[in-house]
Amino acid sequence: MTDRIFADIAPIRYEGPESENLLSYRWYDADRQVMGKSMKDHLRLAVCYWHSFAWGGHDIFGAGTFVRPWQPGQAVTQELADNKLDNAFDFFERLGVPYFCFHDVDAMATAETPSEHQRHLRAIEEKMARKMEDSGVGLLWGTANLFSHPRYAAGGATSPDPEIFAWAAFQVREMLETTQRLKGENYVLWGGREGYDTLLNTDMKQELDQLGRFLNMVVEHKHKIGFKGLILIEPKPHEPSKHQYDRDTGTVYGFLERYGLTEEVKVNIEANHATLAGNTFEHEIATASALGIFGLIDINRGDPQNGWDTDQFPNSVAELTLALIEVLRAGGFTSGGFNFDSKVRRQSVDAEDLFHDHVGGIDVLARALLNAASIIEDGRLDAFVKDRYAGWESDFGRAALGERTLVELADWALEQDNSASRPPSGRQEHLENLINRFV
Ligand code: XLS
Ligand code: CA
Ligand code: CA
Numbered sequence: 001m002t003d004r005i006f007a008d009i010a011p012i013r014y015e016g017p018e019s020e021n022l023l024s025y026r027w028y029d030a031d032r033q034v035m036g037k038s039m040k041d042h043l044r045l046a047v048c049y050w051h052s053f054a055w056g057g058h059d060i061f062g063a064g065t066f067v068r069p070w071q072p073g074q075a076v077t078q079e080l081a082d083n084k085l086d087n088a089f090d091f092f093e094r095l096g097v098p099y100f101c102f103h104d105v106d107a108m109a110t111a112e113t114p115s116e117h118q119r120h121l122r123a124i125e126e127k128m129a130r131k132m133e134d135s136g137v138g139l140l141w142g143t144a145n146l147f148s149h150p151r152y153a154a155g156g157a158t159s160p161d162p163e164i165f166a167w168a169a170f171q172v173r174e175m176l177e178t179t180q181r182l183k184g185e186n187y188v189l190w191g192g193r194e195g196y197d198t199l200l201n202t203d204m205k206q207e208l209d210q211l212g213r214f215l216n217m218v219v220e221h222k223h224k225i226g227f228k229g230l231i232l233i234e235p236k237p238h239e240p241s242k243h244q245y246d247r248d249t250g251t252v253y254g255f256l257e258r259y260g261l262t263e264e265v266k267v268n269i270e271a272n273h274a275t276l277a278g279n280t281f282e283h284e285i286a287t288a289s290a291l292g293i294f295g296l297i298d299i300n301r302g303d304p305q306n307g308w309d310t311d312q313f314p315n316s317v318a319e320l321t322l323a324l325i326e327v328l329r330a331g332g333f334t335s336g337g338f339n340f341d342s343k344v345r346r347q348s349v350d351a352e353d354l355f356h357d358h359v360g361g362i363d364v365l366a367r368a369l370l371n372a373a374s375i376i377e378d379g380r381l382d383a384f385v386k387d388r389y390a391g392w393e394s395d396f397g398r399a400a401l402g403e404r405t406l407v408e409l410a411d412w413a414l415e416q417d418n419s420a421s422r423p424p425s426g427r428q429e430h431l432e433n434l435i436n437r438f439v
Helices: 038-045 049-054 079-093 114-135 163-180 202-223 248-260 272-276 281-291 317-329 351-378 380-388 393-399 404-418 428-436
Strands: 045-048 099-103 138-143 186-191 229-232 265-270 294-298 338-340
Touching: 038 351, 045 049, 045 079, 045 265, 045 351, 049 079, 079 114, 099 163, 114 163, 138 163, 163 186, 163 202, 186 265, 186 272, 202 229, 202 248, 202 265, 202 351, 229 248, 229 294, 248 265, 248 281, 265 272, 265 281, 272 281, 272 294, 281 294, 281 317, 317 351, 317 428, 338 351, 380 428
Parallel strands: 045 099, 045 338, 099 138, 138 186, 186 229, 229 265, 265 294, 294 338
Antiparallel strands: none
């Protein structure tokens, strides 16, 4: 029996909006029906293994601050990996979430060679499978870490060295197969170092072709082994690279189009990455939905004054309501869900802090879902938008998008010679006030 650090924390329960208990859910009521689906099925919540269990509280100026029996942030022995696994599942169960996510190296004992890597990953996979079976907690997505080890300093798939490219292929094959054996529902590739620091030493065309080929190989392998989940790219503009090739959803779409993958790969949108790219979170969701590549969400937030990836837990109901409107408009998740890719601040050192952050984040999400569902059910917002575009349903509108040529439309405009046409009011303030009635 390993040292259990959450033993004193009672399982988190739904107690309703009147509850004074900060370690209870006031809004997340897993079985509550919202627009014909349970909250649990709408949100498909996952705990992120790396921030909550593998990260030790270190930053670029200082060492880890979290004292845990599995010694996060240090070289991992099998014993420490087992301890971490026991505590992590204890946490998932007490929190009451249906899923978790992990990178290969988050969970396994440290390895130096491919054969050792394979052995250590398989060893933890076996134990994880038993934990998943006993707890009923599933794997929302798996991923391989192609950015922490010094071998990936110049990228994995975009490395100038083909031997590193092969190492990356090895790690992704292993983790994709592990994800499949663990009945994981999705597989994510985040290109932290798939980018460049300076163009002076970079052949961009060569690197993009490598990345395109790599992703095609992953998709080919997925089909070969019969993995049923989605393959997803996680956009981020920069950090750790100065420039990352997967900078935002629009850029990823262009990349997928070029390498013939729009039908095969979707996006995992992270809130903090959206804002780092100068987009809103809801913009990224709406873009992915419009382009048919909406898949998953990493839910967190940045700091409005900081230009880096702070990965804080979400805490604004108003902001998340706007995002949840887009999720519902997109039709919700298929195999995706919300992964809390968020971490406590490094001064929040107690085991209990890991509950306060998740409980708060889950409740904010649940409340935002309820607000967004009320807004959609109210109907005024979507009716306004529908009405705004109603002209495209007319014969003229349909023909303009259909058989008409530029010349025909131009001649028509000339013939009308009408200076009066103006769009009706966009009613932005009216709509913002309408939303605020639900927040
Ligand atoms: C880092 C990313 C990373 C991915 C998984 O900024 O968020 O954690 O989600 O590799
Ligand atoms: Ca992420
Ligand atoms: Ca991040």
